[in-house]
Amino acid sequence: TFNGTWKVDRSENYDKFMEQMGINIMKRKLAEHDNLKITITQTGEQFHVKESSTFRTKEIDFTLGVQFDYALADGTEVSGSWNMEGEMLKGSFTRKDNNKVLTTTRTLVNGELVQSYSYDGVDAKRIFKKE
Ligand code: MYR
Numbered sequence: 001t002f003n004g005t006w007k008v009d010r011s012e013n014y015d016k017f018m019e020q021m022g023i024n025i026m027k028r029k030l031a032e033h034d035n036l037k038i039t040i041t042q043t044g045e046q047f048h049v050k051e052s053s054t055f056r057t058k059e060i061d062f063t064l065g066v067q068f069d070y071a072l073a074d075g076t077e078v079s080g081s082w083n084m085e086g087e088m089l090k091g092s093f094t095r096k097d098n099n100k101v102l103t104t105t106r107t108l109v110n111g112e113l114v115q116s117y118s119y120d121g122v123d124a125k126r127i128f129k130k131e
Contacts, residue, residue, distance in 0.1 A: 011124065011127070
């Protein structure tokens, strides 16, 4: 289960990913130490995700397979959905400003939550530990 509070522990290639997303160096430097924490509450197909970081706190509700709008921490607006494939959450989100697609997955690996991100040929990961 994904339920619980997860604190980012480390990232892989996240700077390159953000660069591909068009985020400037100053914001990327801040984002490196964003202390991102997500609290996931799943009830059947329904999810409630509370996100907190040095940038903001935000709460969002979504249902698997149902499209919703979301603004990334830098303000970029996307629209898309999460789906469950086996034990993996797979998200596909389209940027509203350029129609390019950002895909993301969440999966549990040895008690850690691993979130992958892919955009325009660049892949990254952030690994979270349970609080
Ligand atoms: C959630 O489940 O946390 C809410 C929906 C998330 C949708 C988009 C996730 C991609 C976040 C990428 C951040 C990259 C910042 C440049």
